[in-house]
Amino acid sequence: xxxxxxxxxxxxxxxxxxxxxxxxxxxxxxxxxxxxxxxxxxxxxxxxxxxxxxxxxxxxxxxxxxxxxxxxxxxxxxxxxxxxxxxxxxxxxxxxxxxxxxxxxxxxxxxxxxxxxxxxxxxxxxxxxxxxxxxxxxxxxxxxxxxxxxxxxxxxxxxxxxxxxxxxxxxxxxxxxxxxxxxxxxxxxxxxxxxxxxxxxxxxxxxxxxxxxxxxxxxxxxxxxxxxxxxxxxxxxxxxxxxxxxxxxxxxxxxxxxxxxxxxxxxxxxxxxxxxxxxxxxxxxxxxxxxxxxxxxxxxxxxxxxxxxxxxxxxxxxxxxxxxxxxxxxxxxxxxxxxxxxxxxxxxxxxxxxxxxxxxxxxxxxxxxxxxxxxxxxxxxxxxxxxxxxxxxxxxxxxxxxxxxxxxxxxxxxxxxxxxxxxxxxxxxxxxxxxxxxxxxxxxxxxxxxxxxxxxxxxxxxxxxxxxxxxxxxxxxxxxxxxxxxxxxxxxxxxxxxxxxxxxxxxxxxxxxxxxxxxxxxxxxxxxxxxxxxxxxxxxxxxxxxxxxxxxxxxxxxxxxxxxxxxxxxxxxxxxxxxxxxxxxxxxxxxxxxxxxxxxxxxxxxxxxxxxxxxxxxxxxxxxxxxxxxxxxxxxxxxxxxxxxxxxxxxxxxxxxxxxxxxxxxxxxxxxxxxxxxxxxxxxxxxxxxxxxxxxxxxxxxxxxxxxxxxxxxxxxxxxxxxxxxxxxxxxxxxxxxxxxxxxxxxxxxxxxxxxxxxxxxxxxxxxxxxxxxxxxxxxxxxxxxxxxxxxx
Ligand SMILES: Nc1ncnc2c1ncn2[C@@H]1O[C@H](COP(=O)(O)OP(=O)(O)OP(=O)(O)O)[C@@H](O)[C@H]1O
Numbered sequence: 001x002x003x004x005x006x007x008x009x010x011x012x013x014x015x016x017x018x019x020x021x022x023x024x025x026x027x028x029x030x031x032x033x034x035x036x037x038x039x040x041x042x043x044x045x046x047x048x049x050x051x052x053x054x055x056x057x058x059x060x061x062x063x064x065x066x067x068x069x070x071x072x073x074x075x076x077x078x079x080x081x082x083x084x085x086x087x088x089x090x091x092x093x094x095x096x097x098x099x100x101x102x103x104x105x106x107x108x109x110x111x112x113x114x115x116x117x118x119x120x121x122x123x124x125x126x127x128x129x130x131x132x133x134x135x136x137x138x139x140x141x142x143x144x145x146x147x148x149x150x151x152x153x154x155x156x157x158x159x160x161x162x163x164x165x166x167x168x169x170x171x172x173x174x175x176x177x178x179x180x181x182x183x184x185x186x187x188x189x190x191x192x193x194x195x196x197x198x199x200x201x202x203x204x205x206x207x208x209x210x211x212x213x214x215x216x217x218x219x220x221x222x223x224x225x226x227x228x229x230x231x232x233x234x235x236x237x238x239x240x241x242x243x244x245x246x247x248x249x250x251x252x253x254x255x256x257x258x259x260x261x262x263x264x265x266x267x268x269x270x271x272x273x274x275x276x277x278x279x280x281x282x283x284x285x286x287x288x289x290x291x292x293x294x295x296x297x298x299x300x301x302x303x304x305x306x307x308x309x310x311x312x313x314x315x316x317x318x319x320x321x322x323x324x325x326x327x328x329x330x331x332x333x334x335x336x337x338x339x340x341x342x343x344x345x346x347x348x349x350x351x352x353x354x355x356x357x358x359x360x361x362x363x364x365x366x367x368x369x370x371x372x373x374x375x376x377x378x379x380x381x382x383x384x385x386x387x388x389x390x391x392x393x394x395x396x397x398x399x400x401x402x403x404x405x406x407x408x409x410x411x412x413x414x415x416x417x418x419x420x421x422x423x424x425x426x427x428x429x430x431x432x433x434x435x436x437x438x439x440x441x442x443x444x445x446x447x448x449x450x451x452x453x454x455x456x457x458x459x460x461x462x463x464x465x466x467x468x469x470x471x472x473x474x475x476x477x478x479x480x481x482x483x484x485x486x487x488x489x490x491x492x493x494x495x496x497x498x499x500x501x502x503x504x505x506x507x508x509x510x511x512x513x514x515x516x517x518x519x520x521x522x523x524x525x526x527x528x529x530x531x532x533x534x535x536x537x538x539x540x541x542x543x544x545x546x547x548x549x550x551x552x553x554x555x556x557x558x559x560x561x562x563x564x565x566x567x568x569x570x571x572x573x574x575x576x577x578x579x580x581x582x583x584x585x586x587x588x589x590x591x592x593x594x595x596x597x598x599x600x601x602x603x604x605x606x607x608x609x610x611x612x613x614x615x616x617x618x619x620x621x622x623x624x625x626x627x628x629x630x631x632x633x634x635x636x637x638x639x640x641x642x643x644x645x646x647x648x649x650x651x652x653x654x655x656x657x658x659x660x661x662x663x664x665x666x667x668x669x670x671x672x673x674x675x676x677x678x679x680x681x682x683x684x685x686x687x688x689x690x691x692x693x694x695x696x697x698x699x700x701x702x703x704x705x706x707x708x709x710x711x712x713x714x715x716x717x718x719x720x721x722x723x724x725x726x727x728x729x730x731x732x733x734x735x736x737x738x739x740x741x742x743x744x745x746x747x748x749x750x751x752x753x754x755x756x757x758x759x760x761x762x763x764x765x766x767x768x769x770x771x772x773x774x775x776x777x778x779x780x781x782x783x784x785x786x787x788x789x790x791x792x793x
Contacts, residue, residue, distance in 0.1 A: 032096075032151055033158045035106060039093050039123055040156050042112050047085045054078040076553065080277060084110065087272040091153055093123055094202035095181075097134050098147040107131045109201060110275045126201050127243040135180060135209040142166040150184035150202060160187075177631050177658060180205060189633055189661060192695040193732050193761055196269040200232045211627045212237045216245055216568060219624040221612050222597045225657040226643070226758035227634025230597045231267060231728055234570045237595055239274040241568055252567035253554030254279045255588065259573040262721075263728045280555040280566075284581050285477035287588070288484055289560050291438070295474040299606050299746055300466035305478035306578025306607025309458045311485060317444050317454035318359050318489050322349055322366070323431045331427045333418060336378060344373050345431060352432070358491025359435060366432045374424065375415035379406050382414075434493065437486035441479060442472030481580035484587065487562060565590050573727050574598035577615070578607030586619045596624075601647065601654045604724055604752045632657040634730050639764045642667050643757040645786035650750040669766035669787040672737075677769050678708045681737055684767055685713050688733050691763055692717075695732030700756040702741040709737065723752040726759055734760035737767045740780050753783075 026034075057075045062068075093108035111125035124131050137145040145166050152160040162183040179185055185203040204212065211233050214220055224230045238254050256279055258264045264281050271279050285293035297305060304310075329340040352366035383405050418424045444451055451464055459467075475483075558564040569589040571577065575598035577585070586592070596616070600609055609615040616624050632640060637659040644656045672680035681699060688697055699720045701709055710720040719731070723742060736742070736756045743749035757764065766787060 028161055028163075029158060032161060036093055036151070036153065036156065036158055039106070039108070039112060042114075042122060043085060043088070043092060046112070047082070050078055050082050050085060054082060080553065083272065083277045084275040087277070088275045090273065091202065093153075094151055095134055096147075096149040096151065097131075097137075097145055098149070099144050100142075100146045101144070105130065107134050109273070125243065126204075127240050132209070132213070135204045136206050137166055138178065138180065138206075139166050148181060150181050152184070152187070152202075177660060178206065179631075179660070185633075186661060189761070192693070193730055194696065195266070197231070197267045199236070199270045199273045200229065201236065201274060204236065205229075205631065207629060207631070208233045208236075211629070212240050213244075214625075214627065216241050216593055217591075219592050219594045219596060219616065219620050221574075221616070221624055221626045222595060222629065223599060223612065223626060224597075224629030225599055225632060225654075226602065226755070227632040227659075227730070228629035228657050229631075229633055230599070230629060231572055232270070233629070234572050234595055234597045235267060235270045236274065238279050238568075238570055239271060239276045242276055242278070245567070249567040250278060251554055252565065253558050254568045254570065255558065255566045256281045256570045257572060257585070258283055259576055259727045260725060262725055263573070266729055278553045278555050280558050282559070283477065284577070284584070285475075285480050286559075287562075287584060288437075288480045288487075289562050291475050291480065291483060293475050293477050293480070295469075295471075295476050297476045297478045298466060300463070302476075302478045302578070303606035304459065304463045304467050305476075305482060306580050306605070307458075308579040308583075310482060310580055311583070313451075313455045313458050314444075314482065314485055314489060316457075317440060317450070318435075318486070320450075320453055321433060321435065321440070322352070322359070322362075324349055325431065329427055329431075331374070331423050333378075333421045333423050335417075336381060338374050338377050338418075338424075340370060340374070340427065340431075345370065348373070349432070358489055359432075360493040361491045363432045363434060364493060364495070367428045370428055370431075371415050371419055371424075374418050375411050378414050378418065379411045382406065435486075435490050437483040437490060438473070440486055440490065441482055445469055445479075446472045478578075478580075481578070481584040484562065484584045485580070488587070564588065567591075568593045568595070570595045570597065572597045573602075574609070574615075575600050575603040576605040576608045576727070578605065579615075580607075582615060582619065592620055601651055602727075602751055602755050604727075604746065604748045604755065606747065608748075630657050632659045634761055635659055635758050636661055636663040636665070636760075636762065638663060638666055639757065639760055642764065642783065642786040643754060645782045646750070646757060647754055649782050663762055665763045667764040667766070667787050669768065669784065671770045672767045674769040677705065677737065677767075678712045681709060681735065681767055682712050684735055684765060685715070685718055688735060688763070688765060689715070689718070692733040695762065697733040697735070698726060698729070698731040698759060699735050699737060700726050700742075700759065701737040702745050705737060705741070723756045727755065730759050730761055732761050733763045733765075735765045735767055738769050739766060739783060740768070743780060757783075 054075065057071055057078060060071060063071065088109040091109065093106050095107040096104060097107065098104045105121065105124050107126055108123040109126065110123070111121065111128065112123040113119040114122050126134070133143040133145045134148060137143040137148060148164045148166065150160075150162040151158055152162075162181065164181065181203050185205070188198070188200070188203050191198075200208075208229055211220070211222055214237075222230055222233060234256065238256055241254065242249055256267075258267065258281065260283055264283060268281060271277065271281075285291075324345045325340070325342050328342065329345075331338045331340065348366050348369035351369050352362040355362050355365045357365070386405055444454060445467055446469060448464065448468060451459075451468065455464060558566065566588055569585060571585060571594065574596045585594075596612070598609070600611065603609055612624070612626070613622070635643070640656060640659045647654055647656060670684070672684070685697065685699060694717065697715075697718045699709055699713060699718065700723050701720065703722050706720060706722050713720050719726075721729075734756070736753070739753050739756075742753045742756060746752065766783065768784075
């Protein structure tokens with residue numbers, strides 16, 4: 001394979017003789033610039049046409065209800081198209097493939113076609129099958145490709161061209177990792193990082209491409225060490241699946257789950273830059289509409305809440321709210337006093353439970369059985385009162401007055417009256433109340449006896465202490481799967497609200513028809529006017545709900561609906577999820593079309609995974625596929641050497657991915673004054689900022705040091721984070737503060753330290769509070785040895 005490179009800022013256009021399409025006098029640069037300019041002109045025209053169409057659509061009024069709904073659907077699609085065309089501005093076209101048969105194509109973020117030339121493709125969408133050799137072709141297996149060209153642009157100007165001639169006879173200067181487009185790849189990897197993750201569409205590698213384009217059906221696990229591109233691959237897979245299965249997936253949508261909101265912010269631009277806006281990005285804490293997570297659990301608390309046995313605790317808590325009184329309950333109803341005895345209540349409860357419906361629906365059965373009993377009681381009492389008033393000798397034995405006194409309709413009436421009686425309702429509610437998940441969980445987590453009654457078989461005192469709190473609505477991310485579980489156990493009795501809605505619609509319809517009828521009789525009213533009024537009334541009634549639906553994308557609708565099921569779910573940092581989290585996710589994805597992305601060596605959550613099989617087998621048995629990523633694109637070899645020394649101490653069996661590049665910059669370590677760690681780390685930050693220039697820098701520290709450090713270190717490009725917040729992120733420089741404390745902080749502290757060490761793209765420093773590293777764990781001694789072996793500051 002031979003490589004040629006040209007940059008118009010540093011060297012003259014190469015005038016590549018074989019680059020198809022350009023004329024003899026024209027250099028490759030001139031040709032590509034001309035082509036790129038043509039593509040951007042085309043993009044501009046498409047944008048203008050979409051904007052015009054959208055304002056035409058939004059501006060038109062009236063029409064039949066169906067037309068109005070269609071118009072709203074069209075407007076939603078045009079808005080999406082508009083967002084897509086805006087999103088692909090940067091690096092619209094990034095490559096070109098020349099085939100051995102003499103044909104050539106340009107590859108970019110979206111497809112563009114020439115309508116005036118029988119829809120000839122001008123730009124091929126990277127996801128199209130014909131574009132695939134761009135990522136897969138190698139000199140050994142060229143797949144009909146003669147030349148692969150990477151184009152780099154600044155705004156709309158071509159700044160660099162990298163050519164690879166896929167020629168077996170040529171000298172192979174490539175890396176033994178089998179990289180495609182190596183020069184372009186290294187240029188991308190060496191770039192300074194910013195606030196947002198960049199897409200990798202121009203330099204996707206073959207092992208990544210295979211995952212991105214893997215079958216949509218079934219569950220695919222993508223396991224890979226740090227920096228192997230798992231997140232990048234997962235996001236590109238979302239874009240690919242939407243392209244490949246647009247019709248099926250755009251209605252049900254794709255959910256991408258990430259570990260926290262910092263991470264979602266970080267990855268938030270990748271899909272728009274690929275022209276896709278309809279994907280719902282969320283954290284676990286956001287998956288219960290109406291709840292905002294405002295608090296966090298202790299490690300012990302989240303471990304307890306994440307256990308599967310919480311399902312039994314919740315079940316018992318619900319059952320404990322279905323009460324049978326110890327003593328008869330006296331009800332002072334409006335007309336009489338009635339009594340509910342424990343035996344009747346017990347039978348009613350059994351009947352309700354036997355109905356097999358969730359609590360709030362079974363409540364109807366329970367209340368119904370008791371209302372029947374109360375109605376009978378009232379009827380019997382009424383009958384005996386009447387009989388008491390009838391003179392003894394007033395009838396013969398054949399004329400039993402009770403037989404005619406109350407028939408079933410009368411008893412029904414009594415029942416209906418009792419059902420409306422405040423005292424009766426209160427008594428029934430007391431025994432079997434209606435519950436929302438929020439109310440029940442709020443009670444349970446703030447009331448020790450209540451929790452003890454539900455959890456006695458599952459939690460000891462310390463575990464209960466770990467989840468109890470004082471404020472019922474201080475929701476944490478760990479509460480969300482519990483709320484979701486409760487929503488299933490409780491169900492929602494929407495019979496009345498459905499009836500009310502149906503009644504309101506019937507009334508509105510009757511009103512509208514009445515008005516139309518009056519208008520029809522009014523000869524003075526112009527036909528046109530009558531039509532308009534009729535349209536409005538009808539439209540309001542018939543199309544309102546449909547319209548609301550059509551104005552929302554699948555992602556927006558999904559975000560507002562707890563029971564929404566997605567067409568595909570992508571779970572990033574999946575090793576962090578607990579058994580309870582997985583139950584919720586599986587409810588959102590009944591077809592199990594999922595991509596599960598993570599690294600079990602990086603697990604830090606106390607309830608997180610140590611094996612994929614263990615986590616997934618309850619849902620898919622062994623029907624999941626594993627794909628592995630083996631190359632580390634983020635962390636330079638110098639830093640990986642240090643991280644692998646630490647890893648070898650606690651997980652010697654794990655093989656680390658090969659680092660794709662070296663930077664020549666050795667990691668460093670230093671001591672900081674134990675009495676003033678923040679001040680000294682601040683000094684280190686100032687020095688390190690000079691190293692990374694405008695790049696990003698992170699100070700990663702144990703939990704208890706975060707506040708003090710964050711108060712002192714306040715620079716726009718510097719983040720002070722706990723390790724768990726840095727999951728999935730990367731920075732040009734990283735300073736790890738007090739590694740020993742990070743190790744000691746939790747049962748999975750080693751994993752945390754490993755995560756912290758692998759966040760950097762350029763340089764790494766370690767700050768030990770003085771004396772801290774002399775006494776401690778093997779991991780820390782190994783870390784110190786490894787760093788010292790390289791350099792010392
Ligand atoms: N093919 C590629 N071309 C260019 N950059 C890439 C490629 N693959 C990965 N990268 C870059 O490598 C870095 C690491 O990628 P990513 O964050 O997706 O890795 P990860 O496996 O999720 O890491 P971790 O598990 O450590 O959080 C990112 O900057 C990403 O853009």
